[in-house]
Amino acid sequence: MKICFATNNVNKLNEIQQLLPEGLTLVSLQEIGCTEELREDQLTLEGNSHQKAEYVFQKYNIPCFADDTGLEVFALDGEPGVYSARYAGEGRNNEDNISLLLKKLESFDNRGAQFRTVITLIAEGNIKQFEGVVKGEVIREKAGGDGFGYDPVFKPEGYDKTFAQMTMAEKNEISHRGIAVRKLVDYISTHYKS
Numbered sequence: 678m679k680i681c682f683a684t685n686n687v688n689k690l691n692e693i694q695q696l697l698p699e700g701l702t703l704v705s706l707q708e709i710g711c712t713e714e715l716r717e718d719q720l721t722l723e724g725n726s727h728q729k730a731e732y733v734f735q736k737y738n739i740p741c742f743a744d745d746t747g748l749e750v751f752a753l754d755g756e757p758g759v760y761s762a763r764y765a766g767e768g769r770n771n772e773d774n775i776s777l778l779l780k781k782l783e784s785f786d787n788r789g790a791q792f793r794t795v796i797t798l799i800a801e802g803n804i805k806q807f808e809g810v811v812k813g814e815v816i817r818e819k820a821g822g823d824g825f826g827y828d829p830v831f832k833p834e835g836y837d838k839t840f841a842q843m844t845m846a847e848k849n850e851i852s853h854r855g856i857a858v859r860k861l862v863d864y865i866s867t868h869y870k871s
């Protein structure tokens with residue numbers, strides 16, 4: 678089965694590529710001729726994930742899925758959450774987002790947080806969502822050079838290193854995205870012919 682992954686984020690694409698079985702072929706947005714930035718202006722991960730998949734399905738008529746992910750910090754009432762990509766404001770970069778987060782958390786001892794991914798699959802007109810959550814904490818200083826986004830400041834529960842200190846395979850084994858993708862793959866393999 679060929680399926681489009683509706684993302685502009687190459688890091689997500691690389692992680693998910695590693696998790697797919699033979700027989701499930703990912704098609705990128707470029708390959709279907711979609712060059713525009715995908716809109717995501719909903720108020721929830723579920724809403725944004727659905728918005729991105731729906732746009733590609735409607736316009737290009739191809740089975741597709743989208744991933745919307747947020748880092749939810751408990752002491753900050755779930756911030757940055759759905760605003761993770763633009764936490765420090767439009768036009769600011771990932772370094773700015775991390776700096777703002779560390780600053781807001783400076784005086785907190787409770788640094789608990791979770792990464793949450795919602796994947797929306799649209800195929801043959803059916804819509805299905807899959808969630809993946811990993812709990813952990815936001816550490817005080819960045820550590821590690823791998824991964825992307827907030828990985829250098831997120832240490833998953835039960836581990837002594839951040840996601841940015843793990844290989845992609847180690848991260849995929851336990852991550853929010855890894856969990857959601859395994860549910861997606863199970864669903865596709867039981868519901869669709871290859």
Ligand code: ITT
Nearest residue numbers: 683684685686744745746747761762825826827828
């Ligand atoms: P698409 O919408 O095109 O898929 P995006 O980068 O805008 O790409 P999201 O809105 O889902 O994706 O992600 C919000 C931000 O959260 C993203 O820019 C990263 O900085 C961060 N993020 C997402 N997944 C992450 C992960 O596995 N590890 C660390 N940070 C992550």
